[in-house]
Amino acid sequence: MADWKLVPGCKPILPAADGHANIRLEGIDALETHHGGNYGPDQHQPIGLAHQAADALLTFLGFTGIVRKPDETVTLTPAGVPGFILTRGFDVYGRCVALVGRGAPPGRSGYKIEIDDALLKRTANYHLVSLGLAYPTFYTGFPVSLRKVLAAAAQQARQSTPPLGVWAKDVTQSGVNITGMASLTADDGAVILPKLFRRLKEYLDLNPTDASLACLPSYLGGGADKFHMPPASKEITGLQHAIETTNGNTVRMTRQPEEIIFVEK
Known part of the structure; x- marks a missing residue:
C-alpha cells in the first residue's frame, strides 16, 4: 500500500481496500473485453483474441491458474506473484501508466530508473507486442527510443509468416x-x-x-x-x-x- 504513495503526480494513486490499483500498460493497447464509452452499454472486440492477450499477460507474470467468469472477472493461482512496475505517473482516469515486469525489480521503490532496450524487453508490454497480441499505441510522454523498440517488435509480428496474433x-x-x-x-x-x-x-x-x-x-x-x-x-x-x-x-x-x-x- 505504501508504495503507491511513491507514484509521481499531483495527486496520489488511491488503491482499493485490498491494496490493488488499476494499471494501464504503457505503449500498448490490446483488444477491448468491455468498453462502455459515453453513450451505450459495454461492448467488446472479437473476444477470442482479447482473451488471448489477457491470458498471455497473466501467464507471463507467473500465474499458473486462470479462471475467467462470464462477467469477465478472473480468479488466479497463485494469489500473488513477485513483479514490478515502472511508471511516470497516472492518466486522467486515475490509472497508473506503467511498464510491468516479473520477478525481482531492477531497483528500489521510489527511485528513478533508466529504462534501456534490454529492460524494456523484460516487460509484459514488450512481450504482448512481440506476440502480436497488442497494438503499439504511443503517447508523447513515452520516450522515442522505447517507441522504436516496440514499433520494431510490432513490425516483426505483422510481417511474420503467417502474421502473429491480431495481425493475422x-x-x-x-x-x-x-x-x-x-x-x-x-x-x-x-x-x-x-x-x-x-x-x-x-x-x-x-x-x-x-x-x-x-x-x-x-x-x-x-x-x-x-x-x-x-x-x-x-x-x-x-x-x-x-x-x-x-x-x-x-x-x-x-x-x-x-x-x-x-x-x-
Missing part, C-alpha cells in the same frame, strides 16, 4: 465495412486498433439504427484526440485526419498504429 486478421488499414455494431463486436468481427474501435462504438451508439459513416468525420472532429504523425511535428486535432471513409460505410486508418503519436491529456 487486422483490417485497420485495409478497411472495415460497418453494417452495425456486430461488425465490430461479433466473434468473427473486424479486428482493428482499439482506439478506432472505441470511437466507432461511441459513434454507432448515438444512432444504433443507422450504420452510415457519413457523419463520422464530423463526429471525430468534435473529439478531443490530439496527435502528430512523424516526421511532421505539427499537432493535429481530430482522428478524422488519420482515417478515410468510402462508400458510406467503410473506414480505414491511413497510417500504421506506431506512426501516430497521441498527445497526453
